[in-house]
Amino acid sequence: MSEVNHKYRIAIDAMGGDNAPAVEIEGAIQAASKVRAELILVGDEAKIKSEFLKHRKIPDNIKVVHASEVIEMHEPPAQSIRRKKNSSINIAVNLVKDKHADAVISAGNTGAVVCATTLFLGPLNGVERPGIMVTMPTLKGPVALIDAGANIDPKPEHLLNYAIMAGVYMKYIFKRPNPSIGLLNVGEEEYKGTDFIKEAFKLMEQAKINFSGNVEGRDIFAGKCDVIVCDGFVGNVVLKVSEGVADALKKMFKQKLSSSPLAMLGAILSRGALVSLKKDMDYAEYGGALLLGINGICIISHGGSSAKAIKNAIRVAYESLENNVNQHIIEEMSKQENIARG
């Protein structure tokens, strides 16, 4: 295999999430032919190799790096990172630190991934705090929500960091020329919100961004802005509430349908629309969340990720590398600083 096919190296925590390592391996196999990258599965070598036997052929650009420990989903992040030095998360992140990989993907303990990357890779030049960015489906295409939970008690300056970073992502990945930024608040009026939000509002108004002012919860899915900024507590709740509503609606609809044969026939006929809608709303399609602002590309996938979600996480990591997202963030941050100094 020529070096041309190995433009990047992407480390995948093979032990993270509810369905590890099966979905990580399946996802990597699905992605292998689609990216010019080496895919490094990090985890229990024996388990991974035994899972390999279920597949006809393992592509040449998939490698394995052994990790003897696993950080479980509910372990306290900082502690477990310190104690389990041989965990798949630690080893995968350190592959990036030691320049053996360009990106890391994990569907494991989100807090542990944030801790490990912050500790071992550090922030990008000019960034004070990394933030978790998720893209959400809306009537006008995907929008970015940041922070979905990296920092539940940030300072107003951090929200400006988030706005700039997610703006860069939307510009270079989703090709929105001048991404609009909304601050999530309880009302549109400038006088609304906590002191924290009012301070963030002022900073954003003064920054060199396309600031649209305050937006409300219902504006997110209307696609009113390209980027929605909030603290990590609120963002985490928003993400999980959205999943919860969509899921509950789906189940309720199914329940209703099964209550009448005519309705069931109708459901079969309109199945195409339902499947297509499901795809639009499917977080797996979007491949997970990006931890923006660290010195390396880091994708945090949902704990319940499917193989497709892992495949898409690999695509998102690859696109971020191909489009130099981090370099653009550094440049944008330095522009903002020059203005602050000027």
Added chain:
Amino acid sequence: MSEVNHKYRIAIDAMGGDNAPAVEIEGAIQAASKVRAELILVGDEAKIKSEFLKHRKIPDNIKVVHASEVIEMHEPPAQSIRRKKNSSINIAVNLVKDKHADAVISAGNTGAVVCATTLFLGPLNGVERPGIMVTMPTLKGPVALIDAGANIDPKPEHLLNYAIMAGVYMKYIFKRPNPSIGLLNVGEEEYKGTDFIKEAFKLMEQAKINFSGNVEGRDIFAGKCDVIVCDGFVGNVVLKVSEGVADALKKMFKQKLSSSPLAMLGAILSRGALVSLKKDMDYAEYGGALLLGINGICIISHGGSSAKAIKNAIRVAYESLENNVNQHIIEEMSKQENIARG
């Protein structure tokens, strides 16, 4: 008409919301025969009387009280309450203060209603801060979310107030014998959350309530608890995000359906299920939010309320009066205090 039919008097701000006074009048007419209460429409008498002409007959238990001013939706609450003494909100709330009414309903400026009731009616005995409670549809029937925005910067003690008050409501109105209380957080583990949340967790653990611990955003619509407690900033965002997701899904589904004739036929056949689902998810069915903890019954309806929503708000006010919700809250608060002292 005999006094028996006028067990209570309910003041309705006829000038609040996007469709006033038409929906308030229509809603009052729809409710008039269903409640043993006098319904007092408060607002511009000329406008109300002219709207009356559109109806064949105005029931005897509907009255009008004139108010010459209106507080608009986007006016700063505290200021407008002070300046517009003759606003429909001020006058409707003062009807309760002066014992000319037992409950007040408004689809107008939420902040102004919270301000006016807090200022003129004051808190119930033992309550430090009122909270806005909404009931949300879930797979297991309605759950209560509190606070949906009365106080965006509360203290941990206020969250315990909310828990107790909404618990009383779920017990006496929805007949849940021992309502379970969940604290909205970014994870289930006790170590998760901000210092504020951890402090609220401790207070709830020690209180005489059926505390289920932390719950996540996705648990709300799964119906995991009877009551979900959070600060007013988060609650407001949750409420609006839920509306936004449901609305976006509906629009996306319609879009998909109209793209194929077969799918459209299917949609017609499964229409019954869709309509029934829509009813389950329809906030109008639930009649709006209760401001719990003030000395009087206060219902805050959605700005976009339909006549049906107003009708249901009247029903909710009536049920709260019939079931002595406020008396039960006072008793429950005093039990908690006795424990704290004991």
